[in-house]
Amino acid sequence: MSTNTAPPADSSTDEPTETETGSESADPNSFIVEADTLQSIIGAASTLVDECKIRLNEDSLEIAAVDPANVAMIEETLDEAAFETYSMPEDTVGVNLERLKDITGMADSEDLILINLDTEKRKFNITIGSLEWTMSLLDPESIREEPEIPDFDLETDVVINSKDFNRGIKAADQVAEHATLKSDPNVEELQLVGEGDTDSVDLTLDSDDLIEIEPGDAKSIFSMDYLNSIKQGIPSKTELSMELGDEMPIKLHYTFADGNASVTYMVAPRIDSN
Amino acid sequence: MSTNTAPPADSSTDEPTETETGSESADPNSFIVEADTLQSIIGAASTLVDECKIRLNEDSLEIAAVDPANVAMIEETLDEAAFETYSMPEDTVGVNLERLKDITGMADSEDLILINLDTEKRKFNITIGSLEWTMSLLDPESIREEPEIPDFDLETDVVINSKDFNRGIKAADQVAEHATLKSDPNVEELQLVGEGDTDSVDLTLDSDDLIEIEPGDAKSIFSMDYLNSIKQGIPSKTELSMELGDEMPIKLHYTFADGNASVTYMVAPRIDSN
Amino acid sequence: MSTNTAPPADSSTDEPTETETGSESADPNSFIVEADTLQSIIGAASTLVDECKIRLNEDSLEIAAVDPANVAMIEETLDEAAFETYSMPEDTVGVNLERLKDITGMADSEDLILINLDTEKRKFNITIGSLEWTMSLLDPESIREEPEIPDFDLETDVVINSKDFNRGIKAADQVAEHATLKSDPNVEELQLVGEGDTDSVDLTLDSDDLIEIEPGDAKSIFSMDYLNSIKQGIPSKTELSMELGDEMPIKLHYTFADGNASVTYMVAPRIDSN
Numbered sequence: 001m002s003t004n005t006a007p008p009a010d011s012s013t014d015e016p017t018e019t020e021t022g023s024e025s026a027d028p029n030s031f032i033v034e035a036d037t038l039q040s041i042i043g044a045a046s047t048l049v050d051e052c053k054i055r056l057n058e059d060s061l062e063i064a065a066v067d068p069a070n071v072a073m074i075e076e077t078l079d080e081a082a083f084e085t086y087s088m089p090e091d092t093v094g095v096n097l098e099r100l101k102d103i104t105g106m107a108d109s110e111d112l113i114l115i116n117l118d119t120e121k122r123k124f125n126i127t128i129g130s131l132e133w134t135m136s137l138l139d140p141e142s143i144r145e146e147p148e149i150p151d152f153d154l155e156t157d158v159v160i161n162s163k164d165f166n167r168g169i170k171a172a173d174q175v176a177e178h179a180t181l182k183s184d185p186n187v188e189e190l191q192l193v194g195e196g197d198t199d200s201v202d203l204t205l206d207s208d209d210l211i212e213i214e215p216g217d218a219k220s221i222f223s224m225d226y227l228n229s230i231k232q233g234i235p236s237k238t239e240l241s242m243e244l245g246d247e248m249p250i251k252l253h254y255t256f257a258d259g260n261a262s263v264t265y266m267v268a269p270r271i272d273s274n
Numbered sequence: 275m276s277t278n279t280a281p282p283a284d285s286s287t288d289e290p291t292e293t294e295t296g297s298e299s300a301d302p303n304s305f306i307v308e309a310d311t312l313q314s315i316i317g318a319a320s321t322l323v324d325e326c327k328i329r330l331n332e333d334s335l336e337i338a339a340v341d342p343a344n345v346a347m348i349e350e351t352l353d354e355a356a357f358e359t360y361s362m363p364e365d366t367v368g369v370n371l372e373r374l375k376d377i378t379g380m381a382d383s384e385d386l387i388l389i390n391l392d393t394e395k396r397k398f399n400i401t402i403g404s405l406e407w408t409m410s411l412l413d414p415e416s417i418r419e420e421p422e423i424p425d426f427d428l429e430t431d432v433v434i435n436s437k438d439f440n441r442g443i444k445a446a447d448q449v450a451e452h453a454t455l456k457s458d459p460n461v462e463e464l465q466l467v468g469e470g471d472t473d474s475v476d477l478t479l480d481s482d483d484l485i486e487i488e489p490g491d492a493k494s495i496f497s498m499d500y501l502n503s504i505k506q507g508i509p510s511k512t513e514l515s516m517e518l519g520d521e522m523p524i525k526l527h528y529t530f531a532d533g534n535a536s537v538t539y540m541v542a543p544r545i546d547s548n
Numbered sequence: 549m550s551t552n553t554a555p556p557a558d559s560s561t562d563e564p565t566e567t568e569t570g571s572e573s574a575d576p577n578s579f580i581v582e583a584d585t586l587q588s589i590i591g592a593a594s595t596l597v598d599e600c601k602i603r604l605n606e607d608s609l610e611i612a613a614v615d616p617a618n619v620a621m622i623e624e625t626l627d628e629a630a631f632e633t634y635s636m637p638e639d640t641v642g643v644n645l646e647r648l649k650d651i652t653g654m655a656d657s658e659d660l661i662l663i664n665l666d667t668e669k670r671k672f673n674i675t676i677g678s679l680e681w682t683m684s685l686l687d688p689e690s691i692r693e694e695p696e697i698p699d700f701d702l703e704t705d706v707v708i709n710s711k712d713f714n715r716g717i718k719a720a721d722q723v724a725e726h727a728t729l730k731s732d733p734n735v736e737e738l739q740l741v742g743e744g745d746t747d748s749v750d751l752t753l754d755s756d757d758l759i760e761i762e763p764g765d766a767k768s769i770f771s772m773d774y775l776n777s778i779k780q781g782i783p784s785k786t787e788l789s790m791e792l793g794d795e796m797p798i799k800l801h802y803t804f805a806d807g808n809a810s811v812t813y814m815v816a817p818r819i820d821s822n
Contacts, residue, residue: 134748134750202406474681
């Protein structure tokens with residue numbers, strides 16, 4: 001039913017038992033990672049798709065996905081250094097994200113999660129303390145082609161507290177179905193405007209409110225549906241890098257796990273017919 | 275999109291920056307108020323109606339409304355002293371309470387909220403930190419006539435902890451569709467009785483349980499629907515003044531913001547056909 | 549409306565006023581009990597049935613019930629020592645558990661609840677602080693016959709932290725409709741396995757994870773629906789005793805109130821047709 005790998009952390013204690021797992025020789029087809037890190041990666045991807053491919057590389061794990069309407073994309077990388085141990089064969093697996101989210105959600109944020117890839121049976125054996133799941137993988141061929149986020153030249157660069165971004169999205173969502181993000185090359189400000197039929201909201205953040213800003217000529221309109229979805233995946237207290245252009249997509253980027261985990265979202269703009 | 279009034283409070287800090295706003299000369303058509311105070315006023319009115327008129331007087335703000343079935347009324351006053359700054363022209367505006375509740379709900383309780391009245395465009399410009407909303411006002415003519423709470427001679431006066439009142443309402447709601455409030459001129463007690471088809475509940479509070487009581491001859495029946503609605507608006511820890519009579523309406527009154535904000539509810543009795 | 553028994557606890561304070569109630573002579577047809585204890589007993593029974601009989605004995609209160617599909621049973625006993633005062637005539641009453649749960653749920657966990665039996669009107673008079681309910685009792689004849697949990701010889705005995713049991717049930721429920729509980733006479737382990745169509749979960753607890761284990765030959769399959777219901781009634785931090793057999797029912801047992809309150813659940817196995 002399940003592999004007999006010793007559980008990396010005891011579920012009945014609240015501390016990760018790193019020394020214990022560190023002293024074992026790592027299973028050749030497995031990794032061990034702090035629950036928090038894996039939950040963040042899974043959570044971010046699940047804001048856009050129900051299923052995705054996970055690329056297991058020699059020294060990293062990668063996810064890339066595009067939502068069914070081709071409006072938003074995500075690229076995520078967990079470098080080897082983000083793991084307690086990482087020893088995977090080069091492989092690509094398909095996963096049901098909702099199921100994986102439920103399972104990894106059983107762990108407390110500091111618990112360790114061990115995932116072993118059964119290359120023959122195409123299953124993940126997932127261990128959290130004394131709990132062991134066997135989760136069937138999906139045929140990666142059955143999952144939509146992975147997108148590649150294009151390398152646009154977006155001249156406006158902003159670094160913002162994710163809390164302020166999320167607050168602006170929440171406010172815009174109260175009154176409007178779309179939000180405009182704007183920058184003027186001569187003003188060190190980022191402006192988010194949501195205009196509804198009767199009411200509107202305006203969030204203007206200047207260089208005091210922002211962590212960094214290199215203003216450029218930018219004005220693009222985005223669907224609140226997508227900004228709202230993405231907001232669910234973004235941690236509440238992180239530095240969020242934004243790249244903006246004029247009627248161009250927005251890129252949102254943040255890292256965690258000491259910079260060894262990175263997430264990039266891209267959302268296509270809505271063409272302003274006015 | 276929005277006026278360029280400097281935000282009265284920085285949303286990224288948790289303290290109201292009173293000195294900053296205090297040192298500015300106030301916008302002639304605006305007020306600044308602590309979020310908590312405004313949220314309480316809006317929340318209380320929204321228990322009875324979806325839209326209401328707000329009267330802006332020279333030195334106070336007033337709301338009066340009656341529910342669609344003419345059973346319950348509310349009168350609210352925010353005196354000038356309840357505001358950080360208050361400088362409004364005499365005017366009457368119509369507002370969508372749900373929208374105003376959503377917007378003011380974006381503030382933390384100690385944040386400051388700036389509301390500017392655009393007398394020409396008939397809009398509220400609402401500023402909370404770096405967020406600015408433009409909210410269209412409704413034509414006051416389209417909103418139901420404001421009621422005036424009649425000046426009944428209700429001889430039973432009680433002051434009760436709102437927590438005890440809310441608890442009694444919650445208990446009565448479990449078993450009954452109506453609650454009877456009673457007082458006997460010779461006994462220093464307030465009695466709330468809910469009688470259902472099979473079960474009943476009785477809350478009897480004597481002078482030890484009450485803050486004050488001047489008992490009179492009172493017995494009136496009220497619909498749980500209305501008492502329950504009103505309960506949502508009443509703060510959980512406040513002194514609630516009640517006036518009762520015999521088959522007469524009940525009046526409930528409380529103040530906050532150091533006595534500069536006052537709310538009075540009146541609920542009509544159900545005639546006891548027995 | 550209600551008996552004039554002095555309220556055993558003042559709802560406006562958070563401490564049970566035991567001295568006050570202790571100094572009174574107990575009402576002959578009543579008991580006083582800490583809310584926590586009564587809420588646990590009511591809550592556990594309500595996971596299986598909507599109505600039940602309560603047997604009032606000379607020195608204990610007992611509930612026994614079986615769910616409508618005859619799969620799960622519960623037996624509960626509150627000994628006299630679990631009460632602050634207990635003085636009931638021998639009687640059997642029928643109760644609406646949902647109503648009794650709502651009423652007792654109005655008390656904070658450390659409040660005292662006084663229940664007086666009106667033997668003539670067949671009502672419970674329930675007092676929590678200054679609140680007094682009158683709750684009609686049901687005709688015990690109208691309620692299903694009480695079951696008796698059979699005295700099987702189940703050779704596997706386990707004592708487990710309820711937290712670990714509840715965690716296993718939650719995990720199994722994510723992937724499967726049934727869970728198998730297993731023990732091998734030669735291994736000091738308890739195994740819970742949930743197998744779904746594609747995924748499975750395995751919780752293996754050894755003598756380090758368990759409080760006690762006397763392993764035997766056991767393998768029985770249970771419906772997740774019933775294990776999930778029962779989980780709602782089990783306190784999150786208690787020692788849970790389990791008895792298991794081979795294609796036999798499971799018995800779950802725990803005590804509280806210093807051992808003076810006891811709950812035993814029994815769940816029938818599903819026959820494995822393989």
